[in-house]
Amino acid sequence: MSDNDKIITFESYYDPMLAHIIQTRLEDSGISCFIADENTIGAQPFYNQAIGGIKIKIFERDLERAREILAEDNELEE
Template sequence: MKNENEIITLEIYNDFVTATFIKEKLAENEIDSFLEDENVVGLNPIGGVELKIFAQDLKRAREILAAE
């Protein structure tokens, strides 16, 4: 079982715009998140932008994404 305070990767996006849109959608639903590697994606598009959340928010975050 994951620690509720553990930070996990929810999704990896190929572009910053999509990652930011999803991050804002999560924030509207009171889910804290942050982007990792957003400054690198322009130099290395293969790596992508990781959207990170707390493990305790995983179920709700997936429900929000599924509704999109």
């Protein structure tokens, strides 16, 4: 496995709906990603803080592009 294939945590969210919105935005822009720990939090909501929320995982090679995509969205809200 090369460094480009390394999977990293892009962001963590405590709101499952927001995590899915971000996931959809990234996927619509061509970035492969998935959500981790959603089932654990769904079954045991008290674990949310302990495990650090719901995580969006991406390839490390997509990190800068993912940041740019979310920055563009923040600019639209202003």
